[in-house]
Amino acid sequence: MPNEGIGGWPARRALMSPNSTALLFEDESTTYAELSARISSLAAHLVAAGLSKGDRVAYLGPNHPAFVETLFATVSAGGIFVPLNFRLTAPEITQILGDCEPTVLVYAPECAAVVQMLEATPQQVVALSNPGPGEQLYGDWPAAAAAVEVAVAADDVALILYTSGTTGRPKGAMLTHANLTWNTVNLLIGVDVGADEVTLISAPLFHIAALAQTLLPTLIKGGCALITPGWDVDGVYELIAKHRVTWMFGVTTMYAGLAAVPQWESADLTSLRSLMCGGAAVPEELVRTYQRRGLTFCQGYGMTETAPGVTFLEARESAAKVGSAGVPVFFADVRLDRPGAGPGEVLVRGPNVTPGYWRDSGATEAAFTEDGWFRTGDLAAIDPDGHFRIVGRQKDMxxxxxxxxxxxxxxxxxxxxxxxxxxxxxxxxxxxxxxxxxxxxxxxxxxxxxxxxxxxxxxxxxxxxxxxxxxxxxxxxxxxxxxxxxxxxxxxxxxx
Incomplete structure (x- = not known):
């Protein structure tokens, strides 16, 4: 069986544009050829260290090129990548590790104290001791064997992402390689991502929006992913000016903060071709604040379980439809459970929808209707043009x-x-x-x-x-x- 997963994307892109910059982090660049080579080597080390197909590799740390390398090395070796929220406490992380039972835990220096407090750790625990990308992962692991060749099917699980737990105990949403591929296709249909893209990735990569809505589409197109450890308003203005950022994603609080500082009125933002916002309903006045600066501001709606795109407002309608979350993405069906009767729960069906929750058949069964539609728990209304407007969580009404x-x-x-x-x-x-x-x-x-x-x-x-x-x-x-x-x-x- 050929490798049908996302793990092969860096190698395929390296053949097409080996010398183009794939990653940029703290002024250190990584070409696609270098990224592909490091991922291949790390995958071999993971297998030599005992990783088998279906085993989990957990990653704990802020945004860093090592996150990208570990993700692709894991899935190319047939493993399942589990990005962890580095803001969680040791008991919260212990709970998640106990649920997914990873073979390997990779963690950044900033998370060392938390790791030391974990009640139990996996077979392999790898500390990122060197801030340089790539080689710090290898440590004293067994010598890498030949390049890894693992059969990966499109329907194999690639990621387990734990929900934020606003309704209780976090659940591990499984996303397959096909889920991520179809979401990328949907995104590329809705956004004109180019090979010359410079994508600012400041939102946390352990969250599905930054990972699947910006990183993966940028890499598949051969653009440059400008990764920062976190969000810093002053730093963002510097990066936009220095690297001529063209595309970025953020949540409402990030964009509100960016527009609230003195630089807002005078900063050169002409390089920005598209701004994407999600995570929660976006106030219309905030959208207009960006439009008054001549910027294209597009809102979307999605969730972890849908990889994440459900609806999207394309640039050509962003001015006329302020406040809309757009129409259904190309390869997904979206409807309300109460058509024509005011706001109803959003239901989704398509190749981007999760197969369910990790080791939780009860939660999986409850998440789907009898005829296979995923229940989002979000309420929306649909206007005469078919645009969705999210009005809140069902439990919040x-x-x-x-x-x-x-x-x-x-x-x-x-x-x-x-x-x-x-x-x-x-x-x-x-x-x-x-x-x-x-x-x-x-x-x-x-x-x-x-x-x-x-x-x-x-x-x-x-x-x-x-x-x-x-x-x-x-x-x-x-x-x-x-x-x-x-x-x-x-x-x-x-x-x-």
Whole structure:
């Protein structure tokens, strides 16, 4: 059987453009020829160290070329790559490792203290002691044998990504090689990615959006993936200017922060051809902020279990359809469970959809309808042109005085107030209305509850206006940028 997986992509690209820059990290570049050679060598070391087809390799650390090399080496050797959230605590990582049982754990120096506190570790634990890309992985492993030749089928599992756990214990979403390939095809149909692309990857690669929506499409097209360890607003402006960045992905908080600093008005952003945003509904005013700078800002909707693209707003409609999450990606079917009856749950079916959750048949069965559609748990409405507008999580909707209230709608309007930097709305029990809204606001400048209430009453029906406002320094978020609304519901209100 030939290798039908994504593990062969770097070698195929190296044949086409060996001297082009594949990765750029802290001014150190790696060509496609060099990347392919390092991946091939590392794959051989993994096999020599005992990795068999289907074994898991976990990676713990911030964005780094070693992440890319370990990913492709693992899957080319027939293994399953498990990227871990490096912000988790030792007990949380222990729980995940106990579930996926990796043969190898690779970790960065920044994570050494956490690794030392793990209750149990895999057979092989490899520390990245050298900041240089590639060779630091080898250590004292057995000498590498000949190049690895493992039969990998398109339907073999390539990744296990653990959900952020906003609803409880994290589940390991399995993504096959075919899931990732079809998602890449969908992305390339929706975005004109070129071989001259310089893609800024500052969002964490352990999250599916940065991995599958920017890294994989950039590499398959032969572009340059400019990787940074994390997000730094000042650093981003420097990188855009220095390397003429053409494409980037971010979540709402990243883009809001980029537009909130003094450099925003004067910085040269002419190299940017496309900006992609996802992870949560994007406030319309934030989109318009970027459009006023002449930038193409495209919103998409997806999730880990769909690898991740479900809908996408292409550049040609980004101005006319502000606030829309777009239409279904090319190779996927998307519908609502309540067509024509207002907002309904988004259901997805297609080659990009997960086969299920790792060793969790119960969760897998619950995630699909009887006829095979994946239940996203997200609510959306569809306009006459077929565009989806995400209105929130099904569990986040609340009923106030018999009326359905969708927090995303309220948040979108509140974000239009110049004093609101961030906002999250949750439903809370109320003696009079059954449930009422409670808004958590991160102010950009001082503002009062009365001012916000007056602003909303002119723009929303009265039952949608939160009954209580809480001013906070920050909102609790997952690593993917989503607000942990369960944490907010648990906050004791500040009584007047």
């Amino acid at each position: 609340y009923i106030s005085g018999g009326e359905n209230v969708y927090p995303a709608e309220v948040e979108n309007v509140m974000f239009g107030h110049p004093a609101v930097a961030e906002v999250a709305v949750v439903g809370m029990p109320d003696d009079k209305w059954g449930e009422a809204g409670r808004a958590f606001v991160v102010p950009a400048v001082p503002v009062t509850e009365a001012e916000l209430r007056e602003f909303l009453l002119g723009r929303l029906a009265k039952y949608k206006v939160p009954s209580r406002f809480e001013f906070v320094d920050r909102l609790p978020r997952t690593a993917s940028g989503k607000v942990r609304k369960g944490d907010l519901r648990a906050v004791r209100p500040h009584l007047p």
